Amino acid sequence: MSKEQAAQHRDAAQAEQGDGAQLGTGTTAEAEEAVIPELVIISGMSGAGRSTAAKCLEDLGWFVVDNLPPALIPTMVDLGARSQGNVARIAVVVDVRGRRFFDNLKESLADLADRRVKRRIVYLEASDEALVRRFESVRRPHPLQGDGRIVDGIDAERDLLRELRGDADLVIDTSGLNVHELRAKLDAQFAGDEEPELRATVMSFGYKYGLPVDADLVADCRFLPNPHWVPELRPFNGTTEEVSNYVFNQPGAKEFLDRYAELLQLIAAGYRREGKRYVTIAVGCTGGKHRSVAVSEKLARRLSGAGVETVVVHRDMGRE
Template identity: 80%
Template sequence: MSTENTNDEVEGTPELVIISGMSGAGRSTAAKGMEDLGWFVVDNLPPSLIPAMVDLGARTQGAVARIAVVVDVRGRTFFDDLRSALGELDASGVLRRIVFLEASDDVLVRRFEGVRRPHPLQDDGRIPDGIARERELLRELRGEADLVIDTSDLNVHQLRARMDDRFAGSGEPQLRATVMSFGFKYGLPVDADLVVDCRFLPNPHWIPELRPHTGMDEAVSRYVFDQPGAKEFLDRYAELLHIVTEGYRREGKRYVTLAVGCTGGKHRSVAMAERLARRLTEDGLDTVLVHRDMGRE
């Protein structure tokens, strides 16, 4: 499988988004969000029929300009069919992207138990067995995705807002960045493309007058960047990000998530994420800043 081909797009051919991912992670919600944005949405389309759907859209003379297709892993020939379809689309110069939705195992188990439905791949086993089997089957597809969204901590409205943010506009930039601060003690963000560890810096948590504040406060930010190596790290990593993002642009990647972590996700990671987001914005990227764990105790 390959990334999208933006150099040889055929005039009049619809833009294509393929929505896939873990069962229970929100594929139907994402599809409904795309439909509300004016995309022509087809649910559970066999991968082998995707090129034919795009061809039919091209014959509408612009009436169907954007198509979203939801596919899942059911079927023994799923990956062979999808790989063949993607190869055919790339050879035709179709602009296509893959969105992969996932969530943690415990969240998926709770969602299936909440609706009292079996996992489609659990057979005679338990729900976790089906989840493990599906995660293994989808590993390659996740690695090829243009956008990975972890829905573990998202409700229906937040997921639809995330889809709005990505797909509402027709003039979206070539590369969009999400900078997310987080706490290592709460776990790594599973949708991160790059991870930065700020735990090499002294922790403001141990300064009584700084402990109640966050990295968004000037006093905490000043303390963090007054530490040896902090400014140098920011400068060097910003230079590295420039090289990486330029490479992403050349490869046609549309989205990148940079996760910036410290112990609790309240002080150092927040301060560093704020500065890195500013640097990316100055570098011409449309940048979203998220502080995942800042409000946790």
């Protein structure tokens, strides 16, 4: 090799090293700028409102990916981390349409936990009756029913998702919710830039329509006289001043509200210590129109005054 060739070879090597150093510097800077995005996994029963939940989060500025195979969730998080903060919040819809990949979900969740990715699981469900009614209204088969009936597909899906439901951070029963009420619940959980310490849903319901399956706490107002039997109050509901005044003028009503609000403050403190961020408080009466509605409204105001972000849902009001 001539001296000229050796010099050229040396210069090329130095240039290559320089390029490598620059690449390494860029990679380090890129790593320093990488911000692991917040992740929400939306799942649950087909027909329970996953699409509505996804659209709601998209409207709130989340980057939403529908029907992503679970094995690709960590990859999606990596891509978000490389976006230099442009994709700070990712919502992924995972359901039985990707059933070939569903077994990978547990491994993906374990991978995310090892990397300390902040993730939440939102699980949407509804009663068999509500799901059958929704599938029949759109004349579509259930994804898992095969040659059987819609209820066969629903049963198969519940079995498949049972473990995921147990791991969920937030369970929402949409049986008695319309689209606007579901969006209101999700807005309360995800709209704020800064997460409050605790978020609460206060839900009135009627015992004759069944207990809310997503309730964490249940209070029974049937010990109070029923405005239903007062002819001039029967047409109204618990949001009106007339019914509310009637309910809280009954013996024990104000004391019940005071004591239960105090109990909730104690429970809320425990939830915060345990890292629980969402709670659904169900308040029931016979029909879910008068007593439970009035108490729910007052209770929600108490919780809001105590610094708990609260949304009120009247599940059965108007069903009679």
